[in-house]
Amino acid sequence: MLYNHGMNSFEKIPLVTTIKERCRVCYTCVRECPAKAIRVADAQADILTARCIGCGNCVQVCGKHAKKAYDSTPELRTLMQGSDPLIALVAPSFPAAFPHIPQERLVGILRAMGFSRVCEVSFGADLVARQYRKLLEGSPQAHHIATTCPAIVLYVEHFFPDLVGALAPLASPMVAMARVVREYYDRNAKVVFIGPCIAKKEEARTSGNGQEIDVVLTFEEMLRLASDMGIFVGRVKASPFDPPLGGLGGLFPLSRGLIQSAGLMEDLTSDDIITTDGRHGFVEAIKEFQAGQCRPRLLEILACEGCIMGPGISNDDPLFRRRQRISAQVRQEMELLDRTQWEADLERFSSLDLSQTFAADDQRIFDPSRNDLEAILKQLGKFSPEDELNCGACGYGTCREHAVAIYKDLAEHEMCLPFVIDQLREAVRNLAQSKEELAQTQETLMHAEKLASMGHLAAGIAHELNNPLGVILMYAHMLMEEHATDGPSVREDLEMVITQADRCKNIVGGLLHFARQHKASFSFVSVHRFFEDLLKLMIIPENIEVRIVHENPAAEVYMDRDQIIQLMINLLTNACHAMPDGGVLTLRSQCGDHDNRFSVQDTGCGIPEEHVKRIFEPFFTTKDVGQGTGMGLAVSYGIAKMHRGDLRVTSCTDAEAGSTGSTFTVILPRNPAGPTQADTRENPAQAAPVLHAD
Structure with a gap:
C-alpha cells in the first residue's frame, strides 16, 4: 500500500496564530521565521497559514507570548467521549520535556487520562532507521532528503517544489508507529501522538488522508489537559510503556540520531551523508542541495536543534542538558532491553509498508525586477549601497531582503528603523515649525483683536475730543490777541495752553490715523x-x-x-x-x-x-x-x-x-x-x- 502525504479535502491547519492584543510588532518573529510566513500589515504580525511550516520558532522567541500554537485538546476531549480505545504514542524526546517526571509516572498520567495503551515511538524509529539503511544501500547513486522532520517536508513542498522528488519516500517514526500499533492492537483504536512538535499536527492531517493519527498533542498541551482533569504526578500509579519497545531509535530526537540508529556513518571525507539542524542550517543546506553545491546521498536535517528543542516543550533547560537526558534514557533502555523480543518485533514488522509520497504545494512568490527593487529601496531612503545599513531591525537580514518582502506584500516600509527615525525627525522638525508658526499666528491674532478693539475706541474718543480741542485752540488764540499787551506771565500761560492743546490735537490726529481705513x-x-x-x-x-x-x-x-x-x-x-x-x-x-x-x-x-x-x-x-x-x-x-x-x-x-x-x-x-x-x-x-x- 502506498501512503499519500498530499493535500486532502480539508483546509490546512492554522498551526500558529497571532494574539493581536499581545503583539508589540518587535519583528523578532519575522527575523526567526525561516519560511517568511509572517506578514506585517497595519502594525500587526500575522501568520500566513498557507506558508507556515509549523517550526514554532516564532512561538519560542516571542517575549509577549503573542504567538499561539494550534490547540488540539478539544479534539482529544471529543475522542475521550467516544467508545473507541485510545492509544498514546509518546515521542522519545519526553525525558527532555519532563525532567522531573519519571518515565513510569508519565505513563501512569496518560493511563489515568483514559489511554488504554501507552507506547513509545522509538520502536517506529527503529523500523524507519532500517528502511533508510536499505534505501541508501539499494540506490547508491540517488540523492535524498530525510523526511523524519515534518517542518522540513513542508518547507520543501512549499518553497522548493522541484526537490519534492528528492524527499526520501519513507514515513516518519510517528506514522510508522501508528501503523504498528494498529496492527499490534486494534485497527479501530484512536491514535494520539504526544511530542514536542507543532508541525506534526499538519503531518497527521495529511498522512493517509488523516486516517493514521487522530490527534497530535504537544507535551505542553498534555500537561495542561492532565492538570485540567485533576491528574497529578504524585497521585498516579507507576506503569511501564506497552510493547513493542524500541532500541537506538530513542536517539532520533538528537541531531544525527537517525544516522546512529541506522548504523550509518557521516564520513567527512566522502560527504555521502550530511547532517545539520536549526533554522539557519537547514535553509542553507536545502538551498545548496538545489544548487548542486551540496549533493550527499542523504541530507539529514531538522528544523530545530534536535527535537529536544521543539516548541512543544515548556521548560527552559539548555540544549546540552536536554541532550544528556536523552542519552542517559537510551543507555538505560538499551541495558534493560530484551534484545530477543526486540529482534522478533522488528522481524514481525519488517514487511510493514513504511512508504510515503509527497506532493508539491508551491507557495513561492517571485522576486521583483531590478527596477522595482531599486524603486522600493529609494522609498526607504536607500539611494546607494552605502545607504543600505543591513542592521536587521526590520527582521530581515539585509535591506534588499526587506525590499523584496515589501514587494511580496509581506512587509511594510515602516519596519525599517532608520527610515522611521528619519521620518520622525522630519515630523518633529515640521511639528516644531508648525508650533512656532501657530504661536506667532496666535500672537498676531491676539494683537490684531486688541488693536481692532482699541481702534474702535480710539475713533470714538478722537471724534469726541476734536471739537472741544478746536474750541480751546480758537479761544486761546483769541485771548492771545486780546492780551497782546498784557504782561509776559499772561502770555506764557496762554502759550502753555496753546502748546498743550496742539499736543492733544496731535494725539487725536494719531488716534484718527490709527482708526481710519x-x-x-x-x-x-x-x-x-x-x-x-x-x-x-x-x-x-x-x-x-x-x-x-x-x-x-x-x-x-x-x-x-x-x-x-x-x-x-x-x-x-x-x-x-x-x-x-x-x-x-x-x-x-x-x-x-x-x-x-x-x-x-x-x-x-x-x-x-x-x-x-x-x-x-x-x-x-x-x-x-x-x-x-x-x-x-x-x-x-x-x-x-x-x-x-x-x-x-x-x-x-x-x-x-x-x-x-x-x-x-x-x-x-x-x-x-x-x-x-x-x-x-x-x-x-x-x-x-x-x-x-x-
Missing part, C-alpha cells in the same frame, strides 16, 4: 530711490552716522509707497531718539524670492525684554512723559499687516552679550496687492487697517 495704492517702487526720498524727509542729527546697505539696489518692491514711507519715518524717528549721544543708523534692504525686507538698526541702549512684547500696543511707549504718544509703532504695525506682511523687532540691552541697540524689520510679501485691495474695496466701512492684519 486707508485705501492701499500699490505700485512698483525702486528700492534705491525709495531710501533716497525717505532720507530727504528726515532730519538726522549730525552725531548719527547713516549707513545704507542694499543687497540688490536695482530691485523694485510692489507696495503702497506713501504708507511704507510713513512706517519707515516712524522707525527712523524712534531710532534717532534712541541715540541721543550719537551712534550708527543702518538702513538695509533685502529682496528675496518670497518676500522683501527693510530693516532699521540703531546702536542705542536697546529695549528691555519685558517691553518687547508690548512694543506694538497703542499708547505704550518707553519714552519719558510728554516725549511720545505711543501710537507710532502701533500705526506702523497696522500698515505692515495691511500689506499682508509683518513688523518684527530684535533688541539687545546687555553690552557684554554684544553691541546694544534695536533692529526693526519690515517684512513685505512679493505680491500683497491682490487680496488686500479687494478687501479694502469691498469693506470700506471697516474701522482700521488692523482689521486686515490676518
Whole structure:
C-alpha cells in the first residue's frame, strides 16, 4: 500500500496564530521565521497559514507570548467521549520535556487520562532507521532528503517544489508507529501522538488522508489537559510503556540520531551523508542541495536543534542538558532491553509498508525586477549601497531582503528603523515649525483683536475730543490777541495752553490715523530711490552716522509707497531718539524670492525684554512723559499687516552679550496687492487697517 502525504479535502491547519492584543510588532518573529510566513500589515504580525511550516520558532522567541500554537485538546476531549480505545504514542524526546517526571509516572498520567495503551515511538524509529539503511544501500547513486522532520517536508513542498522528488519516500517514526500499533492492537483504536512538535499536527492531517493519527498533542498541551482533569504526578500509579519497545531509535530526537540508529556513518571525507539542524542550517543546506553545491546521498536535517528543542516543550533547560537526558534514557533502555523480543518485533514488522509520497504545494512568490527593487529601496531612503545599513531591525537580514518582502506584500516600509527615525525627525522638525508658526499666528491674532478693539475706541474718543480741542485752540488764540499787551506771565500761560492743546490735537490726529481705513495704492517702487526720498524727509542729527546697505539696489518692491514711507519715518524717528549721544543708523534692504525686507538698526541702549512684547500696543511707549504718544509703532504695525506682511523687532540691552541697540524689520510679501485691495474695496466701512492684519 502506498501512503499519500498530499493535500486532502480539508483546509490546512492554522498551526500558529497571532494574539493581536499581545503583539508589540518587535519583528523578532519575522527575523526567526525561516519560511517568511509572517506578514506585517497595519502594525500587526500575522501568520500566513498557507506558508507556515509549523517550526514554532516564532512561538519560542516571542517575549509577549503573542504567538499561539494550534490547540488540539478539544479534539482529544471529543475522542475521550467516544467508545473507541485510545492509544498514546509518546515521542522519545519526553525525558527532555519532563525532567522531573519519571518515565513510569508519565505513563501512569496518560493511563489515568483514559489511554488504554501507552507506547513509545522509538520502536517506529527503529523500523524507519532500517528502511533508510536499505534505501541508501539499494540506490547508491540517488540523492535524498530525510523526511523524519515534518517542518522540513513542508518547507520543501512549499518553497522548493522541484526537490519534492528528492524527499526520501519513507514515513516518519510517528506514522510508522501508528501503523504498528494498529496492527499490534486494534485497527479501530484512536491514535494520539504526544511530542514536542507543532508541525506534526499538519503531518497527521495529511498522512493517509488523516486516517493514521487522530490527534497530535504537544507535551505542553498534555500537561495542561492532565492538570485540567485533576491528574497529578504524585497521585498516579507507576506503569511501564506497552510493547513493542524500541532500541537506538530513542536517539532520533538528537541531531544525527537517525544516522546512529541506522548504523550509518557521516564520513567527512566522502560527504555521502550530511547532517545539520536549526533554522539557519537547514535553509542553507536545502538551498545548496538545489544548487548542486551540496549533493550527499542523504541530507539529514531538522528544523530545530534536535527535537529536544521543539516548541512543544515548556521548560527552559539548555540544549546540552536536554541532550544528556536523552542519552542517559537510551543507555538505560538499551541495558534493560530484551534484545530477543526486540529482534522478533522488528522481524514481525519488517514487511510493514513504511512508504510515503509527497506532493508539491508551491507557495513561492517571485522576486521583483531590478527596477522595482531599486524603486522600493529609494522609498526607504536607500539611494546607494552605502545607504543600505543591513542592521536587521526590520527582521530581515539585509535591506534588499526587506525590499523584496515589501514587494511580496509581506512587509511594510515602516519596519525599517532608520527610515522611521528619519521620518520622525522630519515630523518633529515640521511639528516644531508648525508650533512656532501657530504661536506667532496666535500672537498676531491676539494683537490684531486688541488693536481692532482699541481702534474702535480710539475713533470714538478722537471724534469726541476734536471739537472741544478746536474750541480751546480758537479761544486761546483769541485771548492771545486780546492780551497782546498784557504782561509776559499772561502770555506764557496762554502759550502753555496753546502748546498743550496742539499736543492733544496731535494725539487725536494719531488716534484718527490709527482708526481710519486707508485705501492701499500699490505700485512698483525702486528700492534705491525709495531710501533716497525717505532720507530727504528726515532730519538726522549730525552725531548719527547713516549707513545704507542694499543687497540688490536695482530691485523694485510692489507696495503702497506713501504708507511704507510713513512706517519707515516712524522707525527712523524712534531710532534717532534712541541715540541721543550719537551712534550708527543702518538702513538695509533685502529682496528675496518670497518676500522683501527693510530693516532699521540703531546702536542705542536697546529695549528691555519685558517691553518687547508690548512694543506694538497703542499708547505704550518707553519714552519719558510728554516725549511720545505711543501710537507710532502701533500705526506702523497696522500698515505692515495691511500689506499682508509683518513688523518684527530684535533688541539687545546687555553690552557684554554684544553691541546694544534695536533692529526693526519690515517684512513685505512679493505680491500683497491682490487680496488686500479687494478687501479694502469691498469693506470700506471697516474701522482700521488692523482689521486686515490676518
